[in-house]
Amino acid sequence: MAGISGRTVVRTQGRRVASAFGRQPSGTRHPLVAVAMVLPLAVLLAVVFGGWEAVMTQASSVAGMLGR
Numbered sequence: 094m095a096g097i098s099g100r101t102v103v104r105t106q107g108r109r110v111a112s113a114f115g116r117q118p119s120g121t122r123h124p125l126v127a128v129a130m131v132l133p134l135a136v137l138l139a140v141v142f143g144g145w146e147a148v149m150t151q152a153s154s155v156a157g158m159l160g161r
Contacts, residue, residue, distance in 0.1 A: 139145045 139148055
């Protein structure tokens with residue numbers, strides 16, 4: 094019986110740790126947590142490889158098409 098309650102405690106602690114890092118009990122990550130994780134890397138890659146100008150050009154083209 095002690096083994097079962099020990100497993101329950103470990104499972105509960107695992108859920109607390111997972112929820113602290115944005116994981117849902119079903120194993121999926123909250124979308125805002127995923128964006129916060131990937132956005133710094135995306136900006137770094139855009140700056141390092143010169144893609145920043147392309148992003149700005151596309152954004153201004155879209156804004157022009159929308160009439161702004």
